[in-house]
Amino acid sequence: xxxxxxxxPKAPSCEDCYFHKNLLCALELGEPxxxxxxxxxxxxxxxxxxxxxxxxPRWASTGRAVSA
Ligand code: SF4
Numbered sequence: 001x002x003x004x005x006x007x008x009p010k011a012p013s014c015e016d017c018y019f020h021k022n023l024l025c026a027l028e029l030g031e032p033x034x035x036x037x038x039x040x041x042x043x044x045x046x047x048x049x050x051x052x053x054x055x056x057p058r059w060a061s062t063g064r065a066v067s068a
Contacts, residue, residue, distance in 0.1 A: 012036050018044050 012032045019025040021039040037044055 012038070 014020045014025070014029075014032055014036075016039055017025065017032060018037040018039040019035065027033060037047075
């Protein structure tokens with residue numbers, strides 16, 4: 001039987017940070033900062049961004065007719 005996945009992910013630490021592993025960090029904070037990026041085999045991966053939702057153009061909204 002496979003082991004269940006842990007519910008809470010492990011808290012990030014500087015030892016797991018890409019910048020620390022590659023000697024690119026000059027900070028001596030003692031705790032991870034907002035720049036933390038996980039050290040992955042594929043290298044530096046940018047953080048996920050929210051999906052950009054496009055609005056309908058103003059002229060397409062209902063309620064007002066456009067006259068020339
Ligand atoms: S960049 Fe931030 S999280 Fe990464 S090692 Fe440096 S202080 Fe820690």
